[in-house]
Amino acid sequence: MRIVVSGASGLIGSHLVAHLRNGGHDVVVLVRREPREPSEVRWDPSAGALDPAALGRVDAAVNLSGAGVGDKRWTPAYKELVLRSRTETTSTLVRALLALDEAPQVLVNASAIGAYGEGGSAVLDESAPRGDDFLADVVRAWEEATAPAADAGVRVALARTGLLANPVGGAFGQMLTLFRLGLGGPLGSGSQWWSLISMPDEIAALQFLLENPVSGPVNLVCPEPATNTAVTAALGQALHRPALVPVPALALRAVLGEFSGQVLASQRVVPDVLLRAGFRFRHPDVASVVGWLASA
Known part of the structure; x- marks a missing residue:
C-alpha cells in the first residue's frame, strides 16, 4: 500500500514507519520543514495547509500527531497546545485526503484510553462511557475531527492506546532508570x-487496523490489565531490583502538577474489539510486557 503517516518522528511513528517500509509498503511522511527526500511532503497543520496534489495516490493514512501529554506541566497554554496539536493535524489531514481524486480506503487515527477518565475497578471496553476530565475532552474533540472522513465512506479506526511500554522514551523509559537504581516502587x-x-x-495492532475491516474506537492495550503495585513488582522482579520505595501522591502532584491525576487514575481497559477481530498479542499480560521491556 501507499501509506501517508503524520507524526512519523515520534516514538510510535518512527517504529511504525520502519516496520511498514520493511514490509514493502510505500510510506509518505508528512514534515513541517523543507522535504529532504522524495518520500517527504511538507505541511503546516496550524495553518490548515496540505496540498493534496503533493500526496499523489493514497491507499491508507495513519495520523499519530500530537504534543506529548506528559512532556510538560499542564499550564493553560500547554493544555491548549495538547488539544490544538491533535484537532488541527487531524482536520488538515482529513481535508486533504477527501480532496484527492480517490479517497483512501482507511484512516487509522491515534487516540487514547484517556477517553474513559477515572474508571475505578470497572472493566472498560470500547462501549464504556466517556470520562469528563481534560484528557477525555481532548479525545472527544480529537476523534470527532475524523467524522468527515467516516461520513465520506472512509473506514476510520480510532486507536485508543494505553500506557506504552518501550525501553527508551515515554513513562516506562524513565521508570526503568529508577528501577535499575533500586528506586522503583x-x-x-x-x-x-x-x-x-x-x-x-502497538505496531502490530496499528498494522492490523490498516489491513482488517475494523472501524470506530479500538483499545490498544494488552488483554490483562494489572494494578500499579503488580506492574512495579513485576518490573522489580524482571530487573532483579527491589520495588519497595513508594512514591507518595503528594510528591507526584508536586512534580507533575495536574498531570499526576493521570498517573494516579485507575483505568482497567480491555481490547475487546481487537480480540474479536482476531488479533493475537505477543505480550498478552503484564508479566510478558515487563519481561520484554526489561530484556529489550
Whole structure:
C-alpha cells in the first residue's frame, strides 16, 4: 500500500514507519520543514495547509500527531497546545485526503484510553462511557475531527492506546532508570489499574487496523490489565531490583502538577474489539510486557 503517516518522528511513528517500509509498503511522511527526500511532503497543520496534489495516490493514512501529554506541566497554554496539536493535524489531514481524486480506503487515527477518565475497578471496553476530565475532552474533540472522513465512506479506526511500554522514551523509559537504581516502587496507593501495551504489539495492532475491516474506537492495550503495585513488582522482579520505595501522591502532584491525576487514575481497559477481530498479542499480560521491556 501507499501509506501517508503524520507524526512519523515520534516514538510510535518512527517504529511504525520502519516496520511498514520493511514490509514493502510505500510510506509518505508528512514534515513541517523543507522535504529532504522524495518520500517527504511538507505541511503546516496550524495553518490548515496540505496540498493534496503533493500526496499523489493514497491507499491508507495513519495520523499519530500530537504534543506529548506528559512532556510538560499542564499550564493553560500547554493544555491548549495538547488539544490544538491533535484537532488541527487531524482536520488538515482529513481535508486533504477527501480532496484527492480517490479517497483512501482507511484512516487509522491515534487516540487514547484517556477517553474513559477515572474508571475505578470497572472493566472498560470500547462501549464504556466517556470520562469528563481534560484528557477525555481532548479525545472527544480529537476523534470527532475524523467524522468527515467516516461520513465520506472512509473506514476510520480510532486507536485508543494505553500506557506504552518501550525501553527508551515515554513513562516506562524513565521508570526503568529508577528501577535499575533500586528506586522503583508503587505510585501513590498502587491500587490503581494500569492498562499497558508493548511497543511490538502497538505496531502490530496499528498494522492490523490498516489491513482488517475494523472501524470506530479500538483499545490498544494488552488483554490483562494489572494494578500499579503488580506492574512495579513485576518490573522489580524482571530487573532483579527491589520495588519497595513508594512514591507518595503528594510528591507526584508536586512534580507533575495536574498531570499526576493521570498517573494516579485507575483505568482497567480491555481490547475487546481487537480480540474479536482476531488479533493475537505477543505480550498478552503484564508479566510478558515487563519481561520484554526489561530484556529489550
